[in-house]
Amino acid sequence: MSWIKDIFDPQKRSWEEFYRNRWSHDKVVRSTHGVNCTGSCSWNIYVKNGIVVWELQALDYPIIDQEIAPYEPRGCQRGISYSWYIYSPLRVKYPYVRGVLLDLWRKARRQHENPLDAWQSIVSDPEARRKYQQARGKGGFRRSTWSEVNEIMAAANLHTVRRYGPDRIIGFSPIPAMSMISYAAGARFLQLMGGVALSFYDWYCDLPPASPEIWGEQTDVAESADWYHSKFIATVGSNVLMTRTPDAHFLVEARHRGTKVVVFSPDFSQTSKVGDLWIPIHQGQDGAFWMAVNHVILKECHVDRPVPGFVDYLKRYSDAPFLVVLEEQAEGRYRAGKLLRASQVEATSQVENAEWKMFMLDEESNALRMPKGMVGHRWQKQKGEWNLKLEDSLTGQPIKPTLHLLGKHEAILPVEFADFSLGTGDRASTRHVPVRYVETKEGRVAVTTVMELLFAQHGINRGTPGDWPADYSDDQQPYTPGWQERYTGVKASVVIEFAREWARTAEHTGGQCSVIIGAGVNHWYHNNLIYRAVINALMFCGCIGKNGGGLNHYVGQEKLVPQASWGPMAFATDWSGPPRQQNAPSFHYMHSDQWRYDRSFNEMCPVTDQAHPMARGHTADKQAMAVRCGWMPCYPQFDQSNLEVVKSAQAAGAKTDEEIIAFVVKQLKARKLRFAMEDPDHPECFPRVWYIWRGNALMSSAKGHEYFLKHYLGTHHNAIAEEVAKPDLQEVTWHDKVDLGKLDLVVDLNFRMDTSALYSDIVLPAATYYEKNDLNSTDMHSFIHPLQAAVPPCWESKSDWQIFRNLAEATSQMAAQHLPGVFKDIVASPLAHDTPAELAQPAVKDWAKGECEPIPGKTMPNLKVVARDYSRVFQKFVSFGPNVRTNGLAMHGTHYDIADVYDAYLKTNPVEQWSGQVYPSLREDKDACNVILHFAPETNGEFAYRAYESESHKTGIDHTHLAKDTRGVVYTFDDLILQPRRTLTTPFWTGITTGKRTYSAYCQNVEELIPWRTLTGRQHLYLDHEVYRAYGEHLPTYKPRAEAIRTRDLVHSKSGPGSMVLNLLTPHGKWHIHSTYGDTLRMKTLSRGVYPIWINDKDAAALGIEDNDWVEVFNDHGVVCTRSIVSARIPQRTCLIYHAPERTLSVPKSPERGNRRAGGHNSLTRARLKPLFMIGGYAQFTYGFNYWGPQGVNRDTFVIVKKLSQIKW
Amino acid sequence: MDVRAQIAMVFHLDKCIGCHTCSVACKNVWTDRSGAEYMWWNNVETKPGTGYPSVWENQEKYNGGWVINSEGELKLRCQTKASSYLKLFYNPFQATLDDYYEPWTYKYEDLFKAPLGDDQPTARPISLITGEPIDIKAGPNWDDDLSG
Known part of the structure; x- marks a missing residue:
């Protein structure tokens, strides 16, 4: 009754004992969450x-x-x-197995001594196979x-290896940066098998293709503390206050401090609150606004x-001064062509890589000048000319470029x-x-120029003849402020x-304007143009590569900082290679056959020249x-097993x-x-075999989820779309x-x-984030964090590292008995970014059409024979292999020993010691963490120094001063546990964190x-590739x-009274x-206890839908049944389902689709690729895993919404 | 000092983004046990909305606010120190569960235990009060982000 005493003796506050006891704990352990939020926040876990x-x-x-607010x-x-x-x-x-399959397995296992035969007996029996496939997802x-x-x-x-070849084993796990050891676990196992890693950053549509287009860079952005240096911030398609929760305070x-903030958002988003100006721009039309800004x-x-x-x-850091050849067309008109090449000009045609060196015009002499720093200089024998000094690479004379x-x-x-204003390609000025x-x-x-x-x-009339806009208000000629009004809904x-x-x-600030940009823009089909x-607009005003300036694209936690040492571990190139890295x-x-439901891409993508083979037809x-x-990878590789292909060759x-x-x-030929x-x-x-870990591959990542269910899994689905590809198909x-x-x-x-x-x-x-050791990094800040086991994995769970290590062991043991020996596998890999293959294809030529000879690594993929010994997979898994010792480590083509x-x-x-050799052990997850930290330049200053020595050799400029003062710094896992540690400046990233500087992209x-x-070594305003x-x-x-009609989402789904067609948006949620x-x-x-759909109040009134009513949302791809939130915040004719619902929770059945269980947001989407991003072998347009390639766009999606009166569970 | 109650905290509203991290911290540490499901001692409200408990600003309904008595002292309208003891176990003006919300959970275990059927199992919401299926109509943050 101590609380009664409190009345008489309040000074003792003895009633608080209860709370003190409740607060007490035994230990506090630092960890974080491996969850692709880009937050990477350090947490204390109380045990x-x-x-x-x-x-x-x-x-x-x-x-x-x-001077700057702290991160915490x-x-x-x-x-x-x-x-x-x-x-x-x-x-x-x-561990769980679906009962149907488990019964089949146990029965087969009794009948077959050899477990491979047991598995074969199930999968080669069509009835048995169908039985367990159709049971998928049904409890x-x-x-x-x-x-x-x-x-x-x-x-x-x-x-699968024996029957089809190893590249029929695939794995999907996203965003290694969020828990890089756990990612590496499965990736390493799969590559040691000869299997396939599926990409994620492009598939998630987090990759902004404009970044490789302009900068040759996957993505590089400022850390959030750098926002504080900005004097003007525009947020575009990014709801910072909702989705960048731990960073919002910097905004x-x-x-x-006086920074102007302008918020572009079609809805009155949470971020609008901090805007000095909120611009309610029409969704997906930001490009029109910014084109007019540039005008x-x-x-x-x-x-x-x-x-x-x-x-x-512009003269120093962009391609604006470079010379473009004009190509004559019919009736004496011209079109912009390729950049003028050294190979075209007699005097320079013999220089090395002449096809990959271009010209400026000197302001004083009006003579051609070939500056340094181009892709041709990067890969030539003579090093030291790959830099941005404005000097002629032939004479060393200074250049004054003409703009x-x-x-x-x-x-x-x-x-x-x-x-293209009207969505067609035949109009021109x-x-x-x-x-x-x-x-x-x-x-x-x-x-x-x-x-x-x-x-x-841009329609800037300087007194020459032509179809020029009259003034800013001219709404007939692109890209004036007047012209953009009808697209954006924003006044000129x-x-x-x-x-x-x-x-x-x-x-006035020397370029301290920045843009925080996100998925609200990047998820549209033509996102590259908006970007x-x-x-x-940043480049024209000199804002990129400045603290407080630049493009800050925060979509996905793609930045795995210690990549140089992590990469070989994750993709097992410490043992062999190349890895099989497939763009998802x-x-x-x-493979999920979504192409069968698709037509020619020209419906979505107007082009100017349909004569080009890449510019028309079926995707x-x-x-x-x-x-x-050789532009894009292809795994499984061939229509025969790779092992059999090699055997045929030997035969x-x-x-x-x-x-x-x-x-x-x-x-092939x-x-x-x-x-x-x-x-x-x-x-x-x-x-054939798919491993999924650390991700929700079948739902939140699965654009065209219902097609996944139908074609991958062979189970129930709610798609009613028709297979329409055949007429448009040629190859x-x-x-x-x-x-x-x-x-x-x-x-x-x-x-x-x-x-x-x-x-x-x-x-x-699998172990949770508080039950395993791992590493986590982000681009939102410049620290690197540990995940730690606060408690051991509960019940029978294990860390991902342990699970794949044990699977490797089980597989190796079984192989020793049932699949012994060394097998020769042939690996086809695409022309790779940051290699001399960037010079492979100055023109598009298809050997299959007889336009050139098939030459591996030049006109077709690289081919390499790789030996596989499946009984050794486990030993290799736990040992950091000899290739890294022999070859050193590298990133972006810059190497260190x-x-x-x-x-x-x-x-x-x-x-680890075996076969007479000793290797650093990777047996435990903590060992793997320490190997990564010890050999990466961002966490071991000695290697940062060596990497700069290597970079200096390439550029001919000494950059080692950036690493001199931190040469002795080495982080261990235990250091990261004590306190967050800031990663070091290295040539593998473009910002500078030395001293008190905040990281901002391209400062280096x-x-x-x-x-x-x-291509030019500069930021690209002009992209001269023929496609x-x-x-x-x-x-x-x-x-x-x-428009809805072009998407063909609603061919068989009919709207009628009480229903309405809306544009479905799936922004990241709260x-x-x-x-x-x-x-x-x-x-x-x-x-609200459900994954709701947000709709506008007027639209809802027209539909007879009240707040919290159940609704059915559907199109030809599938259906969602959920409750509505009615809000005037949402613009009319759009609806929001925040990314990403589970269909496991509170999802009723759909009367619209035969009373089957309804799905999630990806039931309403489909994969729709822009083939432009498939090109390769040409400077920055060369394949990199998660780096270059088409994305899984999803915003150009339309649905029908109607009220759902009867709920069936 | 005779600390009886904390009645105010100061927030920098320009920095608050309504994220509810504070709400969950409070919930996890203090009110995460059975019987306390509906309790969010710390919550964050956005406007427009009726708040938690619903219409808590209605001083008529909850007999809330302050009055100045005949001696010119500021007093709670609902009770005096002495009368508060009489109301320990029943206060007619206290918000009831209906004013808060009926707490719920989901039959998560169905996802593991559902026998093989002809369609996909889903975890239905059930009341944490009755254990029966619930039609969710209210929650502690029902009006979140209705207007940015």
Whole structure:
């Protein structure tokens, strides 16, 4: 009764004892969440009696600069709910197998001594196979044991290798940066098998293709503390206050300091609250606004009153001064062509890589100058010329680049500029452009500068003839402020005012304007054009590569900082290679058969020149061509097993690897051997075994989810779309009838029963983020964080590292007995970014059409013979292999040696010894963490120094000063536990974190004169590749978002009275990180207990829908049944379903689709690729995993919404 | 000091983004046990909305607010120190469960235990009070983000 005493003796406050006891705990452990939120927040996990009781934000981030607010506290409402999962009824506690399959397996196992034969007997029996495939997702799980599931998986792995070849085993796990060891676990195992890693960043549509287009960079952005240095911030398609929870304070604090904030958002988003100006722009039309902004900036700051800082910036850091050849068309008109090449000019045609060196015009002499720093210099024998000094690479003389030709022109020629405003490719304006003439080997050609083309493209009239806009208000000619009104719904005066304030701020601050940009823009089909318009506004005002300036694209946690040491571990190149790294968008488009429901892409994508083979037709054919030409990867590789292909070569007399490769090339050329993507529905080409871990591959990531269910899994689905590809198809083989259910086995590692787990054959209990050791990094800040086991994995769960290590062991043991020996596998890999293959294809030529010879690594994929010994997979898995010691480590083609440190490491760290060799041990997850930290330049200063030495050799400029002061710094896992540690400045990233500086992208390029990894080495305003020209996207332009009719989402789904067609948007939400956390009781309670659809109040009234009513949302791809939230915040004719619902929670059945269980948001989407992004072998347009390739766009989606009166469960 | 109640905290509203991290921290540490499901001692409200408990600002309904008594002192309207003890176990003006919300959970275990059927199982919401299926109509943050 102490509380009663309190009344008489309040000073003692003894009633508080109760609370003190409740607060008490035994230990606090630092960890974080591996969840692709980009947050990477350091958390303290509280443990009491061996139980995780709660988590709170860690408050010990080091201060970067007293002038800037600290990073702590980081952490959000989702992260702080994580501990709920550990002991929740949603936790996967044991290995589960669906009963149908388990019965089949146990029966087969009794009948077959050899487990491979047992597995074969099930999957080769059509009835048995159909039976367990159709049971997928329908309940009926049964608890199994680790030894049993390991045996099933090992048997499936080895049977698949034996029957179809190793590249029919695929794996999907996203975003390694969020828990890089866990990612590496499965990736390493799969590559040691010869299996396939599927990409994620492009598939998630988080990759902004504009970044490789302009910068040759996957993505590089400022850390959030750098926002504080910005004086003008525009947020575009990014809801910072909702989705960048731990970083939002920097935006508010910047504003307190006087930064102007302009929020572009079609809805009155949470971020609008901090906007000095909220611009309710129509969704997906931001490109029109920014093109008009650039119209104003070019006119006022580059013509009427050229701003010296802006002009100088373009000369040094962009391709604006480079010379473009004008190609004559019919009736004397011209079109912009390729950049003038050294190979075209007699005097320079003999220099090394002459086809890859270009020209500027010297301002004083009017002579051609070939500056340093181009892709041709990057890959030439003579090093030291790859830099951004404005010097002629032949003579070393300084160059004064010419931007404007007007006044020094030799002629004025009419040039055609496409206008896609109406969604068609046949409209063009003709505008006269000043040119000079150059004598080439092919004769005299007219050239102009990129800058002149930009003026003409943007409609900046400088007194030459042509179709010019009359003034800013002219709404007939693109891209004036008046023109953009009808697309954006924003007044011309707003554009003009914005552009002037923007430019004035940049002028007075030396480029401290920045854009925070996100999925709201990046998820549209033509996102690259929107991005380019935005980036150009930054470039025209000299804002990129500055603290407080630049493009800050935060979509996905793609930045894995210690990549140089992690990469070889994750993809097992420490043992062999090359790895099989498949871009998932192409893979899913082809293998989940979504291409069968698709027509010619020209409906979505107007182009100017349909004569080009990449600019018309069916996307599947473009994909097949991209594979043949070595642009995009293709796994499974061929329509035969790779092991069998090698055996055929050997049977035909091939002895050496070269002879095997020659045989394969011959077979391909004769078309006796074909790439699997040329006939994806042939059962020999099917992917067979799929491992999913750390991700929700079948639901939140599955654009075209219902097609996944139908074609991959062979189970129930709600798609009613028709297969319409055949008439548009020319190359890919069409089968009138296809086998549904391509996959023999789907395995999901998970701590929770999400949709992917529910539909998998085997579910493995994975450790949570508080039960394993791992590493986590992000681009939102410059620290690196550990995940730690606060408690051991509960029940029968294991860490991902342990699970795959054990699977490797089970597979190796089984192989020793049932699949012994060394097998020769042939690996085809695409032309790779950051290698000399960037110079492979100056022109598009298809060997299959006889346009050139098939030459591996040049006109077709690289081919390499790789030996596989399946009994050794486990030993290799736990040992950091010898290739890294021999070859050193590298990133972006910049290399450093590690042999001495590798040898020293063996003396004081855990090792593996076998076959007479000693290796650093990777047996435990913590060992793997320490190996990564010890060998990466971002966490070991010695290697940062060595990497800069290597970079300095390439550029001819000494950059080692950036690493000199931190040369002795080495982080261990234990250091990261003590306090967050800031990663070091290295040449593998472009920002600088030395001293008190905040990280901002491309500061190294600007300050150190290190070229961008592009064609000219500069930031690209102009993209001269022939496919870009055929698409009319060589210059920045505007293509409208798709209308409903063009998407063909609603051919068979009919709207009638009481229903309405809406544009479906799936922005990132408040109560989940993708699908994680969204199913926790905490988040569900704080939202509305369901994954709702948000609709406008007027639309709702017209539909007779009230707030919280149940509704049915459907199109030809599938259906969602959920409750509505009615809000005037949402613009009319749109609806929001926040990314990403689970269909496991509170989802009723759909009367619209035969009373089947309704699905999730991806039931309404489909994969739709833009083939432009498939090109390869050409400077920055060269394949990189998660780096370059088409994306899984999803915003151009339309649905019908109607009220759902009767709820059936 | 005779600390009886904390009646105010100061927030920088310009920095608050309504994320509810504080709400969950409070919930996890103090009110995460059975019987306390509906309790969110710390919650964050956005406007427009009726709040938690519903219409809590209605001083007529909850007999809330302050009055100045005949001596000119500021007093709670609902009770005096002495009368508060009489109302310990029943206060007619206290918000009831209906004013808060009926807490719920989901039959998560169905996802593991559902026998093989002809369609996909889904975890239905059930009341944490009755254990029966519930039609969710209210929650502690029902009006979140209705207007930015």
